[in-house]
Amino acid sequence: MTAVDVLVIGGGPAGLESAYSLANNGYDVAVLEKEKNICGHLNQAHSLFPNFQNASEVRSAMIDKMTHPKISIHNDTEAIRIKRDIDKWGVETGSGKEFMAPALLLATGFKSFDPKYKEELGYGIYDNVITTTQFEAMCQKGSIVSPHGQKVKRIAFLNCVGSRDEKVGNHYCSRVCCINAVKQSIEAKKVLPEADIYCFYMDIRMAGQFYEELYRKSQEVYNVNYIRGRISEVSPTIDKRLHVKCEDTLSQTPMKITFDILVLMTGIEASLGTVALGQQLNISGEYNFAKSLSLHMADNYSSHKGLFLAGTCKRPLTLPEAVADARSAAGEIKNYLKTLKQ
Amino acid sequence: MKFHPFVIPFIAGVVFLLILIVFRLKQWLKGLDRKQHFFVKQNFLSLKTLYAIVEVFRESLLHFKIYRKNPVLGYMHMSLAFGWFMLIVFGKVKSVLYAGSFFEPMWLSIFFNFFVTSNEPYPYAAVMTFLMDFFLLIVLSGLLIAFVKRIYSRLVGMKKTTKHILIDRIALVALWGIFPLRLFAEASSSALYENGGFLTAGVAQMFSENFASIVELPLWWAYSLSLSIFFFTLPFSRYMHIPAEVVMIFLKKWGVKTNEHHSGFTNIQLHACAKCGICIDACQLDFAASQKNVQSAYFIGDARYNKLTEDVVNNCLMCGRCHEACPVGIELTMIRQQYRNKKEMPGKLYYNYVDLNGYHANVDIIYYAGCMTHLTPGIIISMKKIFQAAGMSYWFMDEEKGVCCGRPLRQQGFVQQAKDLVHKNLRMIHGANAKLLVTSCPICYVSFKEEYALQIPLMHHTEFIESLIDDKKISLESKAITAVYHDPCELGRNAQIYDAPRNVLKHLNLKTSKCEKNNGLCCGSSLSNAVLDLDHQIKVRDNALNVLLEKNPDVLVTACPMCKKAFTHGHKVAVMDIAEVVAKHLNEVKTKKQLSEKPEMITFAK
Amino acid sequence: MTNWGFHIAKSRIIDMDTADLGVYRKVAAKVPSAKLCLMCGACTASCTARNHTPFNLRKNHLLFRHGQFKGLAKEFDKCMLCGKCRLVCPRGVNTRALIYNMRMALDNLNYTRIKK
Ligand code: SF4
Numbered sequence A: 001m002t003a004v005d006v007l008v009i010g011g012g013p014a015g016l017e018s019a020y021s022l023a024n025n026g027y028d029v030a031v032l033e034k035e036k037n038i039c040g041h042l043n044q045a046h047s048l049f050p051n052f053q054n055a056s057e058v059r060s061a062m063i064d065k066m067t068h069p070k071i072s073i074h075n076d077t078e079a080i081r082i083k084r085d086i087d088k089w090g091v092e093t094g095s096g097k098e099f100m101a102p103a104l105l106l107a108t109g110f111k112s113f114d115p116k117y118k119e120e121l122g123y124g125i126y127d128n129v130i131t132t133t134q135f136e137a138m139c140q141k142g143s144i145v146s147p148h149g150q151k152v153k154r155i156a157f158l159n160c161v162g163s164r165d166e167k168v169g170n171h172y173c174s175r176v177c178c179i180n181a182v183k184q185s186i187e188a189k190k191v192l193p194e195a196d197i198y199c200f201y202m203d204i205r206m207a208g209q210f211y212e213e214l215y216r217k218s219q220e221v222y223n224v225n226y227i228r229g230r231i232s233e234v235s236p237t238i239d240k241r242l243h244v245k246c247e248d249t250l251s252q253t254p255m256k257i258t259f260d261i262l263v264l265m266t267g268i269e270a271s272l273g274t275v276a277l278g279q280q281l282n283i284s285g286e287y288n289f290a291k292s293l294s295l296h297m298a299d300n301y302s303s304h305k306g307l308f309l310a311g312t313c314k315r316p317l318t319l320p321e322a323v324a325d326a327r328s329a330a331g332e333i334k335n336y337l338k339t340l341k342q
Numbered sequence B: 001m002k003f004h005p006f007v008i009p010f011i012a013g014v015v016f017l018l019i020l021i022v023f024r025l026k027q028w029l030k031g032l033d034r035k036q037h038f039f040v041k042q043n044f045l046s047l048k049t050l051y052a053i054v055e056v057f058r059e060s061l062l063h064f065k066i067y068r069k070n071p072v073l074g075y076m077h078m079s080l081a082f083g084w085f086m087l088i089v090f091g092k093v094k095s096v097l098y099a100g101s102f103f104e105p106m107w108l109s110i111f112f113n114f115f116v117t118s119n120e121p122y123p124y125a126a127v128m129t130f131l132m133d134f135f136l137l138i139v140l141s142g143l144l145i146a147f148v149k150r151i152y153s154r155l156v157g158m159k160k161t162t163k164h165i166l167i168d169r170i171a172l173v174a175l176w177g178i179f180p181l182r183l184f185a186e187a188s189s190s191a192l193y194e195n196g197g198f199l200t201a202g203v204a205q206m207f208s209e210n211f212a213s214i215v216e217l218p219l220w221w222a223y224s225l226s227l228s229i230f231f232f233t234l235p236f237s238r239y240m241h242i243p244a245e246v247v248m249i250f251l252k253k254w255g256v257k258t259n260e261h262h263s264g265f266t267n268i269q270l271h272a273c274a275k276c277g278i279c280i281d282a283c284q285l286d287f288a289a290s291q292k293n294v295q296s297a298y299f300i301g302d303a304r305y306n307k308l309t310e311d312v313v314n315n316c317l318m319c320g321r322c323h324e325a326c327p328v329g330i331e332l333t334m335i336r337q338q339y340r341n342k343k344e345m346p347g348k349l350y351y352n353y354v355d356l357n358g359y360h361a362n363v364d365i366i367y368y369a370g371c372m373t374h375l376t377p378g379i380i381i382s383m384k385k386i387f388q389a390a391g392m393s394y395w396f397m398d399e400e401k402g403v404c405c406g407r408p409l410r411q412q413g414f415v416q417q418a419k420d421l422v423h424k425n426l427r428m429i430h431g432a433n434a435k436l437l438v439t440s441c442p443i444c445y446v447s448f449k450e451e452y453a454l455q456i457p458l459m460h461h462t463e464f465i466e467s468l469i470d471d472k473k474i475s476l477e478s479k480a481i482t483a484v485y486h487d488p489c490e491l492g493r494n495a496q497i498y499d500a501p502r503n504v505l506k507h508l509n510l511k512t513s514k515c516e517k518n519n520g521l522c523c524g525s526s527l528s529n530a531v532l533d534l535d536h537q538i539k540v541r542d543n544a545l546n547v548l549l550e551k552n553p554d555v556l557v558t559a560c561p562m563c564k565k566a567f568t569h570g571h572k573v574a575v576m577d578i579a580e581v582v583a584k585h586l587n588e589v590k591t592k593k594q595l596s597e598k599p600e601m602i603t604f605a606k
Numbered sequence C: 001m002t003n004w005g006f007h008i009a010k011s012r013i014i015d016m017d018t019a020d021l022g023v024y025r026k027v028a029a030k031v032p033s034a035k036l037c038l039m040c041g042a043c044t045a046s047c048t049a050r051n052h053t054p055f056n057l058r059k060n061h062l063l064f065r066h067g068q069f070k071g072l073a074k075e076f077d078k079c080m081l082c083g084k085c086r087l088v089c090p091r092g093v094n095t096r097a098l099i100y101n102m103r104m105a106l107d108n109l110n111y112t113r114i115k116k
């Protein structure tokens, strides 16, 4: 049994940021991370939108902060069961360890939509249909190659895969994939200046500082093409490239175009941990994201006393948004712990 | 002569009923089309008529089919129909025995106990009296169940009971009145003349002689009146199903079939519906998707009274579950289709824009994936792999520019448009000189089978794969995977392919499910229903998924691209088409050897 | 009479002030999901008929919405009702019901035997 002041479930950017903030305020914090490494999805990122900051810089800064003496990191530790005693939260983990604290922070984050549910897009059937995460890994390695060894001349990015799609049950917009597609198309051009890049979108949503500028730059400097139409079918060509069907809705004409790589901008869904713990704690809201007490007035609170929420377990957020939310959660927890002492 | 004015309403009722039935019968038979007439004339004087009589006895009187579906309900129908029939038969026998002649007045047998006291002995009187009371008891027991069913339909295992219109209610009340009134009328007479059996005499114990003499006449009047009201209302109420079912059974035995055109036979079937409500309980739109008043019982009722609306006609999955369940054997799906069919406009061509030039080849097999299969490319690449493994050359007919098989149009009633497409596809199919047509879509399969006059054999890929395994052209590795197979409506109830997929899946640990084969559920995505919105499709799907996943299989296997898509979107289990399962578990060694012997796929460009 | 220029202008704009928008309202009442269309074009891209002929469900739906019925009946007759469009639609539009009802609304030939 490990007793601390605050238990943080989830060692992604949000969990870590709030742990650091709380530790700086003198509280003992334990972070439970189900994976081998902390930093969550940041581990899969090469560069960050909109300023192309290297993800590894942000990662090392985060890992540095975790050397704080008041923070204990528990890797490979998945929270399985959460128990509530009077003024205490207990957590049982998959490895059989037990933790206890007066305050619990849920920072269980998101998972990427699994595009095999959109079979018509050919993910898992044709090797050159990949996810945005896989593409990021290619950028990281600095080599963008087709699995069939052909020279990559054309890359397509398809937005809203698993988001804004009633067929898979996700009506919402994931908010980050539009700008991410812009970023990745520029990365693609940086690696393959000769390649033609096409982004297929239903709406381009650039509601963040410098996003629109990046979109503009992708057109002006990198010659990225934007086509307003949703790809609805993918089929293989004889030389194993991809035939893509969509309507160029602005010219009102269907379009057929061949690509070497199709990148699916998979959306954000509640992570398995968010779903499981959310249901256990009875705080699962729409689409299984965790539900805060009040969006405008108590967004870090849950309906349980002493249980707090931070980051993308609540809804799709960008990295800076998630981190800012984590800091605000730390502030709320601090206030809560003070009232407990009185 | 034995006569009393109270028999007049009864006689009037009987005469009226007979005239109306003869009139209706003439109308119905006149409405038959030429082919149907031909069958009637052909088989009228044949052994088939005898079979029909047996069938009428089994179904219209004993109600075996309902009994098998629901014993309580079956007993109810049997006791009412058969019990009443026996009352009429033995009543007649009794009065013939009494009168000594066959031509006694027809009301004598009905009101026997009023006219014949114990002072007038006749042969076998005791036996007859016993039998009459016995069958009266049987009828009354059925009546009691019917009464309970009206009030608590769940008691007899029915979730739904149909709503009645006014004339139905009048007939119902009259019908329910007949037998209790008869009991009390006979009991009152028994109290006076001691001519009752165990039942009537038993009830008569409660009557003082004085009381009996006051109520006797009014009771017999009431009995006659209830009979009369029932006979007068019968032709306009749901009880018309009794004569209509008899007529239907004869016509069916003579070989008359329901076709795509509305005819007298349709009218007969519309009237043969007993409004038993069994079809409502079978319908997923009712129990899973809360679509009310569209099920076959309602549809038939609306059609009969000319109240049908487009929404009712179109809001049906055409899954065939009700057709399978209907104890009367009404061809519900076909009849609904008749009401969907639009007028044809001679000479009008809709799909002239389809250009067929250059589409043919000399190959073993024509592969027609189907429109929907293009959205499940996993099935297509699996089929390609299987063709190659079996070493067969094929032409992928709808790879680039497919033409729809026509069934979706036909099911929405656009018959002429559908025929246009059939014509187009047929030209391509026959142009290709292949030995076999294989399709991956059960909708296309049924379409090819029923609407195309194909000159080459046709197989759904489940049958095709089964034949490849039987011929040892491919073999599959055994896997310790638990699987449940979902019967697509079109492949199952419509095409009766139940064994092929199960034979193919023998290499897995195949579990059965509660609803399979002809009791299979619809995935909700049925193309036949263009009315149902996504939310309700999802409800039907989730209902089916819950049943299919009861045994927690590792994989749910199906054989239809629509079912696959629907179930995949349910996010509950891995869903695979049978072709994908086979392609994944092909014995690799054999595959490679055969591949080198035979050429690769042949692709056709225009 | 030279109102040649006027004709050109007339055919080139959608005059929403004079257009009959009620027909669409009726169709949308029968097929409420029609209102959800975000004009993504997935339906048109997948369309079976579209492989053979210029037929654009998305565009024709929009024209119908805006009361521009001229020539549409003929366009809708090209549809094979195969249902692929419905399966790819991200907004859950019941495209087949939409086409069916638009087709019926434009149809003055009294197709059906039953009451509407
Ligand atoms: S951010 Fe863009 S790509 Fe992502 S769901 Fe929203 S609109 Fe689609």
Ligand code: SF4
Residues within 6 Å of the ligand: B272, B273, B274, B275, B276, B277, B278, B279, B280, B296, B297, B300, B325, B326, B327, B328, B329, B330, B332
């Ligand atoms: S259609 Fe058949 S099952 Fe349905 S109510 Fe009529 S007789 Fe019963």
Ligand code: SF4
Residues within 6 Å of the ligand: B282, B283, B284, B285, B294, B295, B296, B315, B316, B317, B318, B319, B320, B321, B322, B323, B333
């Ligand atoms: S065919 Fe299926 S959906 Fe239609 S009424 Fe019968 S059971 Fe219901």
Ligand code: SF4
Residues within 6 Å of the ligand: C043, C046, C047, C048, C049, C050, C057, C078, C079, C080, C081, C082, C083, C084, C085, C086, C095, C096, C099
């Ligand atoms: S139903 Fe009609 S519009 Fe839709 S894909 Fe098929 S042919 Fe095209």
Ligand code: SF4
Residues within 6 Å of the ligand: C036, C037, C038, C039, C040, C041, C042, C043, C044, C058, C085, C088, C089, C090, C091, C092, C093, C095
């Ligand atoms: S696919 Fe759906 S949302 Fe997209 S244009 Fe077609 S109907 Fe509209």
